[in-house]
Amino acid sequence: xxxxxxxxxxxxxxxxxxxxxxxxxxxxxxxxxxxxxxxxxxxxxxxxxxxxxxxxxxxxxxxxxxxxxxxxxxxxxxxxxxxxxxxxxxxxxxxxxxxxxxxxxxxxxxxxxxxxxxxxxxxxxxxxxxxxxxxxxxxxxxxxxxxxxxxxxxxxxxxxxxxxxxxxxxxxxxxxxxxxxxxxxxxxxxxxxxxxxxxxxxxxxxxxxxxxxxxxxxxxxxxxxxxxxxxxxxxxxxxxxxxxxxxxxxxxxxxxxxxxxxxxxxxxxxxxxxxxxxxxxxxxxxxxxxxxxxxxxxxxxxxxxxxxxxxxxxxxxxxxxxxxxxxxxxxxxxxxxxxxxxxxxxxxxxxxxxxxxxxxxxxxxxxxxxxxxxxxxxxxxxxxxxxxxxxx
Numbered sequence: 001x002x003x004x005x006x007x008x009x010x011x012x013x014x015x016x017x018x019x020x021x022x023x024x025x026x027x028x029x030x031x032x033x034x035x036x037x038x039x040x041x042x043x044x045x046x047x048x049x050x051x052x053x054x055x056x057x058x059x060x061x062x063x064x065x066x067x068x069x070x071x072x073x074x075x076x077x078x079x080x081x082x083x084x085x086x087x088x089x090x091x092x093x094x095x096x097x098x099x100x101x102x103x104x105x106x107x108x109x110x111x112x113x114x115x116x117x118x119x120x121x122x123x124x125x126x127x128x129x130x131x132x133x134x135x136x137x138x139x140x141x142x143x144x145x146x147x148x149x150x151x152x153x154x155x156x157x158x159x160x161x162x163x164x165x166x167x168x169x170x171x172x173x174x175x176x177x178x179x180x181x182x183x184x185x186x187x188x189x190x191x192x193x194x195x196x197x198x199x200x201x202x203x204x205x206x207x208x209x210x211x212x213x214x215x216x217x218x219x220x221x222x223x224x225x226x227x228x229x230x231x232x233x234x235x236x237x238x239x240x241x242x243x244x245x246x247x248x249x250x251x252x253x254x255x256x257x258x259x260x261x262x263x264x265x266x267x268x269x270x271x272x273x274x275x276x277x278x279x280x281x282x283x284x285x286x287x288x289x290x291x292x293x294x295x296x297x298x299x300x301x302x303x304x305x306x307x308x309x310x311x312x313x314x315x316x317x318x319x320x321x322x323x324x325x326x327x328x329x330x331x332x333x334x335x336x337x338x339x340x341x342x343x344x345x346x347x348x349x350x351x352x353x354x355x356x357x358x359x360x361x362x363x364x365x366x367x368x369x370x371x372x373x374x375x376x377x378x379x380x381x382x383x384x385x386x387x388x389x390x391x392x
Contacts, residue, residue, distance in 0.1 A: 086110030
């Protein structure tokens with residue numbers, strides 16, 4: 001009897017202890033950390049530099065990313081040559097130097113220049129004589145004092161020499177010499193060459209004593225006051241472009257600096273690479289920019305009002321985009337913990353530091369605060385907590 005009563009008492013105690021053990025297991029399960037939750041103390045919150053805010057409706061554009069280079073229009077780029085060729089007598093130009101239109105940039109020595117001046121002055125002198133003879137024979141012909149044939153011969157010679165003078169004068173103008181400036185006894189073997197435009201020297205191919213041909217380019221001068229952006233756009237993207245669309249571009253090596261331009265012309269010819277050239281004007285001239293610089297640009301294709309958050313609010317984890325919601329405070333012992341929940345989002349157009357976001361259903365944007373700055377600090381905190389939990 002005593003043995004039987006002992007068995008019954010042991011069974012009764014075991015049945016009573018089973019629910020308690022289950023409760024302990026349930027309690028332990030409830031204390032497991034949610035992988036999408038993060039908690040920070042007040043000090044951690046301040047160190048992380050977290051800022052709270054709400055999404056807002058913003059006009060964001062879809063963008064097209066393209067490449068290109070800085071260029072100047074043909075009328076603002078000049079190639080300087082020596083029309084008669086010759087030996088470089090002297091020049092003081094250096095690459096990057098700014099020159100003014102009409103400034104002497106190089107002097108060329110050439111014997112042919114002497115011959116051209118001599119021919120012009122001789123022809124000019126003969127023309128002066130023939131002009132007087134023409135007027136005299138004209139009067140005699142009108143008075144029928146001289147034969148008509150004599151007047152005709154003088155007239156033909158006068159016109160021939162006049163044409164010769166005009167031709168030589170034009171040759172002088174081509175090389176930049178004003179024929180009216182030439183005088184007897186003032187012939188020079190030196191041909192001065194002047195800058196045809198204002199601008200910066202971008203290319204030099206001349207040194208003292210060098211012989212240059214008329215076809216050789218000695219200098220290139222670029223007027224950078226009229227720089228533009230020449231974009232290279234693939235054929236499939238051209239249909240989305242329109243005159244007046246905004247362009248933002250940056251140069252390699254620039255940290256955060258952006259320049260703005262506006263599409264002005266869209267090319268009508270497709271290259272062998274199936275691309276089209278698009279011409280955009282700078283909104284503000286920049287003296288530091290140089291033709292030929294490579295640029296990376298984003299073209300705004302048109303915008304609409306969308307729900308947006310600062311770009312710093314969106315974090316990437318395992319290839320997906322997430323944001324953090326502020327869930328309020330909770331007291332744990334003597335400490336007050338600030339709680340955050342990570343939720344997935346779909347991001348869209350980005351512009352001006354903001355990005356379009358599509359929030360999950362059930363997120364109350366009016367009554368919920370979002371982490372707008374310091375989101376990556378929260379993500380790092382979550383991942384570190386997971387590693388510590390796994391280690392234990």
